[in-house]
Each structure stands twice: as C-alpha cells, then as structure tokens.
Amino acid sequence: MSHLSGTQLTQAREQLAALEQQLQAEIREELHNSAGGTTLNLADSVHDVGEESVADLLRDLNNALINQHLAALNQVKTAYQRLNTGHYGECTDCGEEIQWERLLKQPAALRCVPCQSLREKTYDASSL
Numbered sequence: 001m002s003h004l005s006g007t008q009l010t011q012a013r014e015q016l017a018a019l020e021q022q023l024q025a026e027i028r029e030e031l032h033n034s035a036g037g038t039t040l041n042l043a044d045s046v047h048d049v050g051e052e053s054v055a056d057l058l059r060d061l062n063n064a065l066i067n068q069h070l071a072a073l074n075q076v077k078t079a080y081q082r083l084n085t086g087h088y089g090e091c092t093d094c095g096e097e098i099q100w101e102r103l104l105k106q107p108a109a110l111r112c113v114p115c116q117s118l119r120e121k122t123y124d125a126s127s128l
Contacts, residue, residue: 002086004100012107013083015104015107019107023072027070027073030062033062034062076108079107091115093111093118093119094115099112099113
C-alpha cells in the first residue's frame with residue numbers, strides 16, 4: 001500500500017489531472033496542425049521533390065509528437081489506476097517507495113530512481 005499521506009495523494013491526483021489536461025490540449029493542437037492547419041497547408045503547396053520531402057518529414061514529426069503525447073497520457077491513466085488501488089508511489093520493478101520529490105516532478109513515474117536508471121542503461125545499451 002502507498003506510503004503517501006492523504007494530502008500527498010490529493011496533491012498527486014491534482015497534478016495528474018493538470019498533466020492530463022495539458023497533454024489532451026497538446027494532442028488537440030497537433031491534430032489540428034496535421035489535419036487542417038499548417039502541416040497540411042505546407043504539404044498542399046509543395047512544388048518539387050525537395051519540398052515534398054520536407055512536407056513528409058514535418059508530417060512524420062507531427063505524428064511522432066502525437067504518439068509521444070498519447071504514450072504520456074497512457075502513463076497518466078496508469079498512475080490514476082495505481083492511485084485508485086492504493087499502489088501509487090510504489091516502484092513497479094522493486095516494490096520500494098518512489099520518493100515524493102520524484103513524484104512531484106514526474107507524477108506518473110512508475111519506478112524509483114535506481115530502477116529507472118537501470119532501465120535506461122539497459123535500453124540504451126541494447127539499442128547500440
């Protein structure tokens with residue numbers, strides 16, 4: 001069960017709600033840009049292969065950014081589930097407490113700092 005006080009859990013819930021709203025707004029903005037905004041207008045106005053390549057790159061970057069925001073939104077939803085089940089603030093790898101200071105900066109954090117560092121080193125090393 002969570003090591004956090006009721007006040008801390010309330011603060012975490014508020015931070016998650018704010019982060020969720022921010023991510024949803026950013027997704028809406030990126031979708032607008034890709035569907036009817038600047039990216040589509042640029043793609044429609046291309047005149048040669050070079051401009052077409054730039055337009056394709058901008059579309060791909062926009063889509064990558066949307067996917068990144070969707071992944072972060074999914075992490076927020078997972079954090080809500082941990083809050084509701086009493087496991088918010090517990091590292092998913094080792095089960096130890098995630099420090100409150102870390103949760104203040106990363107309210108959807110899944111891991112304590114040592115486990116997160118190990119994960120990053122493992123994935124960085126395996127991608128070489």
